[in-house]
Amino acid sequence: MQSVQYAAPTTLAQATQALQGASDAKILAGGTDLLVQMKLGIREPGLIVDIKRIPELTAFTLGEHGLHLGAALTSAILHDDAQVRARYPGFMEALGLIGSSQVQGRCSAGGNLCNASPAADSVPALIVNRAVCNILGPAGERSVAVEAFTTGPGKNCLGSGEILVSIDLPLPAPRSSDAYLRFIPRTEMDIAVAGAAVALTLDAAGVCTAARVAIGAVAPTALLVPAAAEALIGTALDDTALANAAAAASAAASPITDKRGTAEYRKKVVGVLVRRAALIAKARIEADS
Amino acid sequence: MKVKTDFKYVGTRPIRPDGLDKVTGRAMYGADLNLQGMVYGHIVRSPHAHAVIKSIDFSEAMKLPGVLATMSAADLPEPGDKKIPGGEVDFELKAFSPIVMARGKVFFHAQSVAAVAATTASIAAAAAKLVKVEYDVLPHVLDIHEAARDDAPLLHEDVFTQGVDPVPTRPSNVSAEIELKMGDLDAGFAAADLVIERTYSVPMCHQGYIEPHACVAQFDENGKVEIWCCTQGAFMVRTLTAAVTGIELGKIKVTPSEIGGGFGGKTTIYIEPVAAILAQKCGRPVKIVMSREDVFRASGPVSSSETRVKIGVTKDGKITAMDTDIIMDSGAFSSSPLFPAVMFGTACYRCDNIRSSGREVLTNKPKVYAYRAPGAPQPILAVECVINEIAQQLQMDPIEFRQLNAVNEGDLPLFGVPFQAIGLQEILREAKKHPNYQVALGENQGRGVACAFWINAGMQSSATINVSEDGRVNVLTGNPDIGGSRASMALLTAEVLGIPVDTIRPAVVDTDSIAYSDLTGGSRTTLATGGAVIKAAEALVAELRKRAAALWGINVEEVDWIDGSAVARSGTGLETLNEARANDGHAPATAAKSLTLAQLAAQAGVTGGPLCAVASHNAHNAAPSFALNMCDVEVDKETGKVEILRYTCIQDAGKPCIRPTWKARCKAVLCRVSAGR
Incomplete structure (x- = not known):
């Protein structure tokens, strides 16, 4: 009979200490993935370290340097902030797509990232927003770009005893916006068959001066697709540019066939989503200026 | 046939009698019952779609502290060619027993093979993993066209296509033709x-009811079994559990819990006989709750x-x-x-x-x-x-x-x-x-x-109506309420008795407390169980008129039942009081003697004893x-x-x-x- 130990540290130091003492520890934030996995027998940790009582992990600030997000801050609390919603509409719509209202009250961007599902909705949106992950471990602090954080399905770059502490999203440049779209066969409460996030900056003439495109659920991890961004930069997002970006996204995708969709379908649809997300981001910039 | 179209209560919008308990979370569903000393059963399921079971070894599982009992098909009688009486058609026991516990062979992935009971659910789950089952894996077939071919892996040696003349001599996966x-x-x-x-x-596809199958079984020293479970038919559970376990039917009492959906999927048994046998073996009440995964893998989907x-x-x-x-x-x-x-x-x-x-x-x-x-x-x-x-x-x-x-x-x-x-x-x-x-x-x-x-189906149902001393009415039926049937039964009773629907308390009761009823399904409950309720209510009205007639010392023919009261026709000069009512829309003149249901109930002790009525119904008018x-x-x-x-x-x-x-x-x-x- 396996027994489970539970620790609820109130400081990061206590948390890293607890993690170092156990070989089969798991970090618990909202638990919307971990508890389900435990119930299904997929994970059987010997120690659960609940990080929700560490104040800096559930706090956020929005300032001149951007959004500083505690890794365990719930999606619902972040959603209550109108300024965050206005600054990062695509990221916030991606985060808001996770689960139900009840799940939104528990889940966090940090948890979505650490769980490392290839279909995680918020990850492509974090990638296009140039998010940086701040990690604390036995060897001290380090930071990694969000696109390098997940390393495969269910796998991330955290080493033994390391905790994702916070995520920093730089402040978008003027005349910038983002958008996230996913395809699900239902209307809500589903897992993405394919997902796409686009962040754009337009000049006064409507020409795209900067772009980032990321796709989800079509590869072992969410992917940044520079070729799709390059197809948009320097254009006025005309049909040809959008078609090129879509084609680049489809080409970058290496999906699997499973119960949610075939590889062929996912490759095609992810391109459609990139094109549509780019148009939404563009419309948002135009609406703001 | 004259069809009644004017109703006072039927077709209205009463507050659902089960509503408050459901929205507050008080309602007791299958997994909600906890008994003193209760332990937990866990089922060992086949990892193969088609395999011969060579051996089952419980020795390691039994060593785990807290494990109290184990079971397998060896604890159930051989089904042989025994039949289960099923109303119009009898069922083959050999098509039910292996769903409860596989015997000799497994026919689908996640079929039950063995079970353990332990003091906690997690010990039971851990013990289930320690049960060693040796299999000889056989080729399997999942596609209907492939299965129908002569060279397909054969599931059953004793299934010959029914409905073919002459009767085939070779067994086949094609079980029937029409x-x-x-x-x-x-x-x-x-x-x-x-x-x-x-x-x-x-x-x-799967019926996808929100509530997974769950039950608790308790055995007493006299061999009487009590089963609480979520089901579309408590009597069906009694019949099938008796057949599968060999326990005498009359020794089984089944109490249906509230039910979180069924849609046809809870018209059979899976875990109830397992809990009963485990409870018998360990002398403690045993609860078994299927996980959602178990439900999808092992309970009956749709063709x-x-x-x-x-x-x-x-x-x-x-x-x-x-x-x-x-x-x-x-x-x-x-x-x-x-x-x-x-x-x-x-x-x-x-x-x-x-x-x-x-x-x-x-x-x-x-x-x-x-x-x-x-x-x-x-x-x-x-x-x-x-x-x-x-x-x-x-x-x-x-x-x-x-x-x-x-x-x-x-x-x-x-x-x-x-x-x-x-x-x-x-x-x-x-x-x-x-x-x-x-x-x-x-x-x-x-x-x-x-x-x-x-x-739409008719079939058999029964109903009991009891009147309490204050004139309130209990309507008891044996059909689990899966779509608001208690409210319907209350409305039908109100209509016949002419009393407000909120003075009627409908209930779904256990198999010891009411006569047999076929299960809730086939869209039959309102028709057949409702028919039994109407019959019982009409019988009660006849009895109430008799009681009133006795109190007044007149013939029962002189007493009508109008708007919840017995009314004496004598002295009003009217042929029928309903005529008078039709004229002015009300119960007749104050000159007439009348007694309400509550007044009659209060005097029941001196007019012949408690007021109640029982009816059974076999509906053929679906x-x-x-x-x-x-x-x-x-x-x-x-x-x-x-x-x-x-x-x-x-x-x-x-x-x-x-x-x-x-x-x-x-x-x-x-x-x-x-x-x-």
């Missing part, structure tokens, strides 16, 4: 100007099917011939709704020349069970698609085409009972003029129309129901996503007992339609 015919099919097709033939398949439909029509739109052939997947044991599928696929249309045939095929999948109008949707989907295609080719409006061919009163369907008063033409008329049918469609939008049919659904959808041409724009459901519902519940049920059907797409 063919029904009317008229001259060749002549019908010869008279047609247009013939369309198509094949449609419907995949297997997948393939239907070939060939329909001939004249150029002016009259159907001349209909030929349908369905193959149904029954999972590992014969249980598919093949017969209804063959009978009802063409029921919406009048046609002199019909042939309908079908085959049931066994595959290495869970044994199938009923799901909303079992057997009807699969062939009807295929028939309706062909009907739409014909209407399109004839350039006729799909509803007008159906109006030309829809069945009417007096028409003889394939199942042989002429239709009495039915409402399909009225449905079509309403559909044609419905605002949703007039909406112009935009780009990438389309509109579909389909009719549907269900026979009327079929028809429906039309129309749906507008828009297709995203780039992603293929289909969005439902408008959905309109028109049903011949008869007289709904509770109007909001009927509406809710229509909406629930639509939710399933949109969830299942």
Whole structure:
């Protein structure tokens, strides 16, 4: 009979200490993935370290340097902030797509990232927003770009005893916006068959001066697709540019066939989503200026 | 037959008697009961779809502290060729016992092989992992066409295709064949100007009830078993548990809990006999709760099917011939709704020349069970698609085409009972003029129309009505309330007794507390159980008139029952008091003597004892129901996503007992339609 130990540290130091003492520890934030996995027998940790009582992990600030997000801050609390919603509409719509209202009250961007599902909705949106992950471990602090954080399905770059502490999203440049779209066969409460996030900056003439495109659920991890961004930069997002970006996204995708969709379908649809997300981001910039 | 159409209570909107407990979380569902000393059962399931069980070794599991008992098929009687009495048709015990515990062989992945009981659920789960089962894995077959082939892996050595003459000598995975015919099919097709033939398949799906199966069983020193469980039929659980375990039926008492959906999927047993045997072995009450995963893997889904439909029509739109052939997947044991599928696929249309045939095929999948109008949707989907295609080719409006061919009163369907008063033409008329049918469609939008049919069941039910000293009324039935039936039973009682519905408390009681009732299913409860309730209420009224007559010292013929009171007719000068009531809309003159139900109840002790009535009913008057659904959808041409724009459901519902519940049920059907797409 396996027994489970539970620790609820109130400081990061206590948390890293607890993690170092156990070989089969798991970090618990909202638990919307971990508890389900435990119930299904997929994970059987010997120690659960609940990080929700560490104040800096559930706090956020929005300032001149951007959004500083505690890794365990719930999606619902972040959603209550109108300024965050206005600054990062695509990221916030991606985060808001996770689960139900009840799940939104528990889940966090940090948890979505650490769980490392290839279909995680918020990850492509974090990638296009140039998010940086701040990690604390036995060897001290380090930071990694969000696109390098997940390393495969269910796998991330955290080493033994390391905790994702916070995520920093730089402040978008003027005349910038983002958008996230996913395809699900239902209307809500589903897992993405394919997902796409686009962040754009337009000049006064409507020409795209900067772009980032990321796709989800079509590869072992969410992917940044520079070729799709390059197809948009320097254009006025005309049909040809959008078609090129879509084609680049489809080409970058290496999906699997499973119960949610075939590889062929996912490759095609992810391109459609990139094109549509780019148009939404563009419309948002135009609406703001 | 005179049909009563003016009702005081039926058709109103009472507060649901079960509502408050459900919204506050107080209602007790299958997993909610906890008994003193209760322990937990866990089932060991097969990791193979088809395998011989060579051995089961419990020794390691038994070493785990907290493990109290184990069981397997060795603890159940050999089913042999024993039959389970099932009303009109007997069931084969050998098709039920292996679902509870596999015997010698497993036929589908996640079939139960063994079970353990332990002091906590987690110890039981850990112990289940320590049970060593040795298998000889056999080739399996999942596809109906492959399974029907002569060289397919054979599931059962003792299944020979039924319905074939002469009886085959070789066993087969094709467990049954049926063919029904009317008229001259060749002549019908010869008279047609247009013939369309198509094949449609419907995949297997699960009923998806929100509440997983759960039960608690307790054994006493006299060998009496009590079972609490969520089920569509407590008496069904009693019958099947007795048959599977060999425990005497009269020693089993089953109490149904609240039920979180069933949709046909809770019309059988899975875990109840396991809990009973484990409880017997360890002398403690045993709870078993299936996980959602167990439910999906191991409980009866719905038959997948393939239907070939060939329909001939004249150029002016009259159907001349209909030929349908369905193959149904029954999972590992014969249980598919093949017969209804063959009978009802063409029921919406009048046609002199019909042939309908079908085959049931066994595959290495869970044994199938009923799901909303079992057997009807699969062939009807295929028939309706062909009907739409014909209407399109004839350039006729799909509803007008159906109006030309829809069945009417007096028409003889394939199942042989002429239709009495039915409402399909009225449905079509309403559909044609419905605002949703007039909406112009935009780009990438389309509109579909389909009719549907269900026979509805009657069967056996019972009811007891008890009057308490203050005149309040308890209505007891034996049918688990899966869609608001308690409210319906209260309304029917109120209607007959003429008393406010909130003075009536309806309850679903255990198998020791009421006479036999068939399970809740086949849309039978309001009709058959409601019929028993009406009979009991009428018997109670007769008794109440007798009591009043005795108190007044007059003949019972002189006493009427009006608006919840006994009223003496003598001295009023009226032939009948109902006449007087009809004249001024009220109970008669104050001059007449009257006694309310509460007054009679208070004096029951001196007029003959407690007031109660019991009735049993075997309903043979089920009327079929028809429906039309129309749906507008828009297709995203780039992603293929289909969005439902408008959905309109028109049903011949008869007289709904509770109007909001009927509406809710229509909406629930639509939710399933949109969830299942």
